[in-house]
Amino acid sequence: MVLSRLVRIMARTIAANQFGLLPAQTSPPSLNIQQGMATMRLTIFSAAALTALLPLPAHGAGIGRVKSVVGTATVERSGQKLPVKPGFVLEQGDRIVTAKGGRVGITFNDNSRFATGPNSRMSIPDFSFDDTTHVGTFTTQIDKGAIAIISGQIATSGNDAMKVRTPSALLGVRGTRFVVEVK
Amino acid sequence: MRALLTSLALFTFTSGCSGTGVTLFDNETASVGSVAVLDPKSGRDIAVLDKANVQAGLNQGRPVSTKIMSKDALEQRYGALLAGLPEQPRLFVLYFREGSTGLVDQSSALVPEVFAEVQRRPGADVQIVGHTDTVGDGIANDDLSKQRAAIVQTLLVSMGLEPSIVRATGKGEREPLEPTGNDVASVFNRRVEVFIK
Numbered sequence: 001m002v003l004s005r006l007v008r009i010m011a012r013t014i015a016a017n018q019f020g021l022l023p024a025q026t027s028p029p030s031l032n033i034q035q036g037m038a039t040m041r042l043t044i045f046s047a048a049a050l051t052a053l054l055p056l057p058a059h060g061a062g063i064g065r066v067k068s069v070v071g072t073a074t075v076e077r078s079g080q081k082l083p084v085k086p087g088f089v090l091e092q093g094d095r096i097v098t099a100k101g102g103r104v105g106i107t108f109n110d111n112s113r114f115a116t117g118p119n120s121r122m123s124i125p126d127f128s129f130d131d132t133t134h135v136g137t138f139t140t141q142i143d144k145g146a147i148a149i150i151s152g153q154i155a156t157s158g159n160d161a162m163k164v165r166t167p168s169a170l171l172g173v174r175g176t177r178f179v180v181e182v183k
Numbered sequence: 184m185r186a187l188l189t190s191l192a193l194f195t196f197t198s199g200c201s202g203t204g205v206t207l208f209d210n211e212t213a214s215v216g217s218v219a220v221l222d223p224k225s226g227r228d229i230a231v232l233d234k235a236n237v238q239a240g241l242n243q244g245r246p247v248s249t250k251i252m253s254k255d256a257l258e259q260r261y262g263a264l265l266a267g268l269p270e271q272p273r274l275f276v277l278y279f280r281e282g283s284t285g286l287v288d289q290s291s292a293l294v295p296e297v298f299a300e301v302q303r304r305p306g307a308d309v310q311i312v313g314h315t316d317t318v319g320d321g322i323a324n325d326d327l328s329k330q331r332a333a334i335v336q337t338l339l340v341s342m343g344l345e346p347s348i349v350r351a352t353g354k355g356e357r358e359p360l361e362p363t364g365n366d367v368a369s370v371f372n373r374r375v376e377v378f379i380k
Contacts (some may be wrong), residue, residue: 065380067269067306086306087348105269107380115267148264150210160221164205169241170223171205175216178232179261183202 062089063127064108071102095123110136112152120145129154138162146181203242206252209235220247272380273300277335279373284334297377298342308380311335313353316372317365321355328353335375
């Protein structure tokens with residue numbers, strides 16, 4: 001009885017496949033899940049919880065937050081140059097610029113994660129994400145430098161819903177961890 | 184043509200890196216996935232990277248060529264960049280007594296750990312989502328789920344959490360962890376999820 005219940009919930013987890021960090025057909029052990037009840041049962045139940053927690057509205061117009069800054073980094077927005085520090089809320093259209101030795105780590109609303117390298121210049125001309133359906137589009141433009149990306153929910157929400165543009169190429173992101181470098 | 188390019192290139196191990204390009208890595212937790220080089224006009228695939236440590240050159244005016252890179256070369260070139268990726272978000276699930284905004288004891292005991300995790304993460308933001316089981320009517324459960332989320336929010340803020348980084352919502356009985364019929368008590372569904380990015 002308990003077993004069939006667990007199987008049902010796990011099946012639902014896989015079918016839902018809503019969590020951007022997890023691909024289909026993969027169990028989610030790597031998330032650090034904590035629970036306040038019996039460990040054995042809840043290890044499985046907590047995995048299923050991932051399907052339920054995601055439909056969340058964004059913080060205001062924000063599309064993501066800066067999590068780490070090394071050296072000098074700025075965001076160019078509406079002609080202004082804003083200093084960047086952890087907690088900085090990014091908006092669609094922002095251009096992120098790092099100086100020599102500068103690095104920025106960002107987590108976006110769809111759980112995509114970015115790391116920009118030194119001497120880099122990138123912008124987010126398009127980011128839309130529906131927290132209820134988990135469907136969205138995400139385009140990153142990289143003018144120069146290097147960026148590491150772990151794709152999130154948008155990449156799995158539709159065919160080439162996540163794109164990266166370089167001056168010479170257009171990339172369709174279907175997962176998961178990759179680096180783009182523009183010389 | 185694409186197949187020919189790919190098959191030729193994949194037999195070439197190299198430790199050198201060209202200029203502009205894209206490199207696919209294995210993932211911390213998931214399958215490798217893939218990245219496609221698209222025709223900017225048609226959106227069709229020109230080349231697809233679908234194996235770890237494969238790199239495609241993207242230099243202007245040249246056809247896309249792919250090659251397998253040595254792990255050492257990639258680590259040397261991109262190790263520091265990859266190390267700058269933010270941590271995975273972390274989920275805590277807290278459980279409640281039936282029909283109540285009271286946490287079960289084990290979940291109460293977990294709250295300091297939730298707080299510590301938020302404090303540990305620079306630039307953190309916290310999403311709190313309340314849920315109920317299907318006992319009682321749906322509208323009352325919407326309220327109860329919001330109250331549960333608010334209780335957890337209040338607890339964390341009282342411990343010193345910056346209020347502007349927390350957002351609390353309630354989903355009522357709509358998103359059960361354990362699917363049940365109506366009017367069924369479920370300890371698994373009476374919960375608040377705290378998602379820390």
